[in-house]
Amino acid sequence: MRVFYRFCLLIEFVMLSVTGFAQEAIIYDDASKIENIGSQISILEDKTNSLSFSELVHSGDFKKSKMEVPNLSISNSSFWCKFTITNQTANNNLVLQLEYPTIDSVTFISLQPSGNYVEQKTGEYVPV
Secondary structure (H helix, E strand, C coil): CCEEEEEEEHHHHHHCCCCCCCCEEEEEEECCCCCHHHHHHHEEEEEECCCCCHHHHCCCCEEEECCCCCCCCCCCCCCEEEEEEECCCCCCCCCCCCCCCCCEEEEEEECCCCCCCCEEEECCCCCC
């Protein structure tokens, strides 16, 4: 059984222009500490594995995580996680670390100011 996760990374400056994705931003203001954001993200389970990013922009089905470390379990579903980070540090290179080394596939989607988005893929079954 494969496990698929899709993560939407949203940038603060587009939060207001994409009202379907508007949510309280995670404030990152101390570059010396590691921030656990599990309880600050919203999650949508796509049991059909068919939702597109465009459909997600208008979805009201995201639910705020109640766990510091969300347990998405082993599933045939795709999980979409969204969050907005406001970086108040001088460091422009933030790192998102997933503590589960055997995730089959992760797609990071970053919404750009132009309205376009950039995808980055990683995971156990993604070629390097």
